[in-house]
Amino acid sequence: MPEISDDDWEKFLRESEAGTAASAPKEPSARARMVTARLREQEARGELPEGWRTGPSWRDTEARARRRRRLWTFVGIPVAAALAFVAMKPSVIPGDPFGTGSTGTTGDAAPLPLETAAPSGAPGAVDPEAPTQARPFAGSPALRWADGAAGIVTPPATAVKGFTKAQVQDLLTKTRTLLIDTNLDPATLRGERPETAAKVIDPLQKDVHKLLGPALRKADKKDDPLMLVSRFDPAEIRIAGTVVKTRGRMTVGAGKDGSAVVHADYTFVYPVVRASTPTADGDAEATRTIVRRVLDVELSDPARYRVTPGTVFIARNDMTSGNSECDRYDGWFHPSFRSDEPTGPTPSGPEEDPYDRSRELGGTGEEPCGTVSRV
Structure with missing residues (x-):
């Protein structure tokens, strides 16, 4: 033999x-x-021979995940800022190059074309209307954004070195599924577990799966499901209507160490009312929470990396949120309303526009809570 x-x-x-x-x-x-x-x-x-699981060991992967968590910066909003609507004139730039939607007053505003590259600046001003349950996007640049999953469009799949066109298409599809299930699914938004997303993510990413399991039941500062999942406590808050506005883009290419990587950058605008608000009261007060997520989702060669075939690996997950109570780690977004009484300490961080998709996300995760210029 x-x-x-x-x-x-x-x-x-x-x-x-x-x-x-x-x-x-x-x-x-x-x-x-x-x-x-x-x-x-x-x-x-830790002495693996060349060619046998030469990617990072799981312990190394957990360390990388912890470092990524420290990069997830929450941009809070004080109640005082929630009370103020910025009275700015509508944009008069010909062609509305920043996708501002200058009227912000009607539900039939022309939708924006899909975003194909990073914008050069924040959306311009819109009429400072107060949102209501019947018109939850009044006064918001998101009025002309896509509705929900319609705003998450995958680019054409092409072969990437080491991966076929079909494999890349599968990676794009799984990334879109992940974004929809964790940010748009009605069951997820009211606190249920995003089961589909859990099946897509490599089970070896135990820190990520903790966010989709135990942290949903008992969150804390270290393991906060809001890092990955958008959710509102149904005892306090519910989505106003059935639409969440979405804007962003997705690209795919070759990553480091022979991987294929999808880079996804999306902002979600959640219109909400208090849970006690009668559904028939169209004039009832509403507000909005704005969440931006930037993810790198990888497909790696199982001959080189310790991965589970048929799943994907989240290599980056940066996030900011506007109009949610800062420094509260119970696993829910807590938006403020115009009629709320100001409480808590005055934020010491900078003011930012949560609709500004031109800026890069990052930081150490230790920045002080700031304010938002608009909701």
């Missing part, structure tokens, strides 16, 4: 773990046990 190299056996073992093994090499089982035991021992010591 010819001698079989360790490389052949390692390949067979990799395929076996992935459930894709072809016919097994004809070699005594004692040899397989010996090679497997040696590899497991090396893996435990």
